[in-house]
Amino acid sequence: MKITDVKTYIVGNEWKNWVFTQVETDEGITGLGEATLNGFAKTTEAAIHELKRFVIGKDPFDVEQHSLKLFRDFYSDGGQIHGAALSGIEYACWDIMGKALNVPVYKLLGGKCHERLRVYANGWYRTARTPEGFYEQAKKVVAKGYTALKFDPFGSAWRVVDRKDFQLALEIIAAVREAVGPHTDILIEGHNRFSVHTALQFADAMKKYEPTWFEAPVPPQKISSMVEVAKRSPVPIACGEDYYCREQFSELLAHNAVHIIQLEPQYLGITAAKQICAMTHANNGVIAPHSAQGPLCSLVCAHLNTATPNFFIHEIFDDFNSDWTQQIISHPVEVKDGYIELSDRPGWGAELNIELAKQHPYNPGHFLPLFRDGWEKRLAVSEEA
Structure with a gap:
């Protein structure tokens, strides 16, 4: 089994844009991942597409090696953005392994x-x-x-x-x-x-x-x-x-x-x-x-x-x-x-509802401004004022 592509989807949840990934394989099994990071949805999405070249053509079962290479071989320390992008890909590999072996990830x-x-x-x-x-x-x-x-x-x-x-x-x-x-x-x-x-x-x-x-x-x-x-x-x-x-x-x-x-x-x-x-x-x-x-x-x-x-x-x-x-x-x-x-x-044990995701697109106001009065209500920033 080889990884053929990594796709991304951003879902505009009102208080934090969610970033999902879908890793595809040549055997038709797909894996679901998430790479959400408050305030950096588009940036993290871009990082996923920069990182994915390290796993295209690789076996998703070699997840320990992928985790190492996605962090080490990029050399630059991209902090939480780097980690979220890595996780979006790596989570999906675990999902693929579970599906291929017919067992839950745990x-x-x-x-x-x-x-x-x-x-x-x-x-x-x-x-x-x-x-x-x-x-x-x-x-x-x-x-x-x-x-x-x-x-x-x-x-x-x-x-x-x-x-x-x-x-x-x-x-x-x-x-x-x-x-x-x-x-x-x-x-x-x-x-x-x-x-x-x-x-x-x-x-x-x-x-x-x-x-x-x-x-x-x-x-x-x-x-x-x-x-x-x-x-x-x-x-x-x-x-x-x-x-x-x-x-x-x-x-x-x-x-x-x-x-x-x-x-x-x-x-x-x-x-x-x-x-x-x-x-x-x-x-x-x-x-x-x-x-x-x-x-x-x-x-x-x-x-x-x-x-x-x-x-x-x-x-x-x-x-x-x-x-x-x-x-x-x-x-x-x-x-x-x-x-x-x-x-x-x-x-x-879950799949992304892509049609529903399309109904709730990315919104730059969807983040949690923790040092702004009223953040507790978790409203989109554009709705606060």
Whole structure:
């Protein structure tokens, strides 16, 4: 079997353009991939077409070699764009292998470690940034059966906040805790916002609400800053979604400070992601992969998590996106009573609805402007003003 072509499709989801790939083979088996990256859909699409020459004419089963060559042989470090393009091709190779062998991808990754995956809701707080708004939305989430939910209460904050905004963030956290009760996990998203000192002030202040983690409280580029916060924070720190190579995780784990690793398979490919899960396991940590891209990303993470012994919890946006997005791929993940279970369909078990994709084309306003007031509503930028 040889790869004959790599095609791309951009789908204009309202708050983030999704980039899908389809890898074709000379035996008629096709593989589905995803390469979504906030704000860089067209750029990532172009990168896919620049990278595909490394796999045309190659056997899709040689996925370890493809993962290496797509990163190493290009020589330049293209960061997250490079990683997303690589993943779009590599994901599709795993799908082809599963289909050819008539097994789900998780079987190729080591088999089933978990019968079902506990999930946490994200993207549910599309409301005004008020304690009342978050309270009402959180009530709806737990009524759907979720036992964990994540949210960013910090608005458009960057590095430091004034006293009024600091207090508002805490009031939102308190409102969500009150809404969900003492036995539901709340996870606080920092979105790389703060200086070390501000992050630690928030960590100390939120402790009484017993969050399960404080995520990405400081920018990821200086691992030393993340380590300092993790060692001094009374709340567990989770991070990792911004990193795109094994070496970054190796350095982070070497400090023995962060033990909840949120790797982003979308920037790594499954081959490297599985290795990072093992690195985390060897360092007594757990994984909670970032799954905030498109619906195939959710499915890919579910296969990875199912086959990973040190899996912690799975992120879900799909339940809170527009209704039409539920049909963009066949057989997306389904949440029942706060858990998902994978089927035994071959490969990823899903195909792209190309006709529906054409009805929702790329829109440059479809990205998440995290430092703009009102971003929580996840509206297209052109709709905000």
